[in-house]
Structure formats: structure tokens, C-alpha cells
Amino acid sequence: MNITKLAKETGIKYQTLLKNIEFLEQKKIIEVIKGEKSKIIRLNYSNPKVIILKNLFEELEDI
Structure with a gap:
């Protein structure tokens, strides 16, 4: 998701989101993937902590 869209969808000010x-x-x-005109943000699934958090949120959804 690009940063501008993320800011709009979350209601967080752009500068706060950047920090x-x-x-x-x-x-x-x-991970931030920089293109010519935009930056794309995605979770870094190579980080074991991200996998743990993802699994935790999935378990919490089932409660």
C-alpha cells in the first residue's frame, strides 16, 4: 500500500505516519519499496517477529 493511501485510510497525518x-x-x-513516484509499504515476512505477530492476530480473531 502506498503511504498517501495508508494515511487517508487510517486518518493519521502524513508526517506522523512517515515517522x-x-x-x-x-x-x-x-519494507519500503521505493519507486519513481511512490513508496510502497509491506510487512517484512522474513522477520520472525512479524510472523509471530501475524499468527497472534489471527488467533485473536478466532476468539
């Missing part, structure tokens, strides 16, 4: 994205990227929770 959080930078933090999550440094922690290797997300």
Missing part, C-alpha cells in the same frame, strides 16, 4: 514508517523500517518490521 512511524521510518521506525518500523529500522526495526525491520516493514
Whole structure:
């Protein structure tokens, strides 16, 4: 998802979102793929912590 769309869908100010994205990227929770005109954000599934969190959220949905 691109950053502008994410900001609109979440209602978070763009600059606040950028700071959080930078933090999550440094922690290797997300990957930012930079294109010519946009940046795409996705979860970093090569990080074991991301898999654990994903599984936790899936389990919580079942409760």
C-alpha cells in the first residue's frame, strides 16, 4: 500500500505516519519499496517477529 493511501485510510497525518514508517523500517518490521513516484509499504515476512505477530492476530480473531 502506498503511504498517501495508508494515511487517508487510517486518518493519521502524513508526517506522523512517515515517522512511524521510518521506525518500523529500522526495526525491520516493514519494507519500503521505493519507486519513481511512490513508496510502497509491506510487512517484512522474513522477520520472525512479524510472523509471530501475524499468527497472534489471527488467533485473536478466532476468539
